[in-house]
Amino acid sequence: MPSHNRRIFMLQLTAGSAALVAGRAALAQGAPMVNESDQQAVALGYAADSNKVDPKKYPRHVAGQTCAGCQLFTGKAGDVSGPCGIFPGKAVSAKGWCSAWVKKA
Numbered sequence: 001m002p003s004h005n006r007r008i009f010m011l012q013l014t015a016g017s018a019a020l021v022a023g024r025a026a027l028a029q030g031a032p033m034v035n036e037s038d039q040q041a042v043a044l045g046y047a048a049d050s051n052k053v054d055p056k057k058y059p060r061h062v063a064g065q066t067c068a069g070c071q072l073f074t075g076k077a078g079d080v081s082g083p084c085g086i087f088p089g090k091a092v093s094a095k096g097w098c099s100a101w102v103k104k105a
């Protein structure tokens with residue numbers, strides 16, 4: 001497994017555990033938004049608008065992929081933002097995207 005994929009897998013594993021521990025309610029209300037310039041956001045290529053993801057830098061990105069459709073997004077359907085297990089204590093834009101995106105089951 002390439003190191004980038006291994007890193008994302010570990011982040012997802014950690015994120016899933018963190019989300020279970022923290023609980024959705026604690027994260028949902030009043031959480032500050034993830035800033036694209038935050039260190040972890042930069043590392044994962046987070047963009048608040050999925051349409052602005054650089055396709056050369058992130059060839060895995062496919063049009064239509066958004067945080068709202070990601071397994072790690074725990075906001076409610078229709079929410080403009082919500083918690084993401086990758087960014088504990090913060091909210092991501094429902095229209096956003098990062099390289100850890102996983103299709104919601």
Ligand code: SF4
Pocket residue numbers: 046066067068070071072073084085086087092096097098099100101102
């Ligand atoms: S795509 Fe969005 S919801 Fe999914 S892991 Fe990245 S920031 Fe979180």
